Amino acid sequence: VQLQASGGGSVQPGGSLRLSCAASGGTFWNDCMGWFRQTPGKEREFVATISRNGNRTIYADSVKGRFTVSRDNAKSTVYLQMNNLRPEDTAVYFCAARESELVWTSPGMYGSWGQGTQVTVSS
Numbered sequence: 001v002q003l004q005a006s007g008g009g010s011v012q013p014g015g016s017l018r019l020s021c022a023a024s025g026g027t028f029w030n031d032c033m034g035w036f037r038q039t040p041g042k043e044r045e046f047v048a049t050i051s052r053n054g055n056r057t058i059y060a061d062s063v064k065g066r067f068t069v070s071r072d073n074a075k076s077t078v079y080l081q082m083n084n085l086r087p088e089d090t091a092v093y094f095c096a097a098r099e100s101e102l103v104w105t106s107p108g109m110y111g112s113w114g115q116g117t118q119v120t121v122s123s
Contacts, residue, residue, distance in 0.1 A: 001026025001112045005095045008117030011085055015121070019080040021095030021114055028076040032100045035069060035080045036107050037091035037119075044094065046105045048080060056103055063089075085121045092116040 007019040021033070035047040048059045048069040057069050066085075071078040078095060096110035104110065 001028065001031065001097050003095050003097060003112055003114035005093065005114040005117040008093060008119045010120040010122065012123050013086055013121055015085050016081070016083045017085065017119060019082065019093055019095075019117060019119075021078045021080075023076040023078075023097060026097070026112070027099065028097075029073045030099050031097040032103050033069075033071060033078040034096045034098070034104060034107075034110055035078075035093060036096060037089075037093045038116075039091045044107045045091075046107065047093070049103045049105060050078065051103050052101060058103055058105060082119070085119075087121050087123075090119060090121050092118050 001023050002025045005021045034049040036044045038044045046060050050057045050069045054071050066083050068081040094116045095114040097112040098110045
């Protein structure tokens with residue numbers, strides 16, 4: 001499956017962004033989808049994951065209550081709505097896919113990755 005992430009940008013603290021990740025060439029409806037982020041010199045960090053039918057989600061503690069992951073299987077797209085953004089949310093955000101009925105928080109469990117989209121939160 002090929003993944004194309006978009007929607008990144010620069011916002012002030014407290015602002016919002018919505019990331020999108022469009023999938024093609026695979027069976028999106030069978031895939032657990034994850035969002036991860038990475039800053040220079042650090043390992044890729046789990047942000048959120050959603051099950052293939054959308055009925056189960058898990059969030060990192062650092063984003064719980066501010067970020068919402070959702071998906072539209074008819075459009076083969078997963079979203080990450082990010083509200084009340086903080087400077088520490090600045091990172092390159094990646095979407096990932098794994099064919100599974102379960103949900104996964106470890107980046108090593110995902111086989112397909114998008115190219116990343118930069119999110120910068122700064123005043």
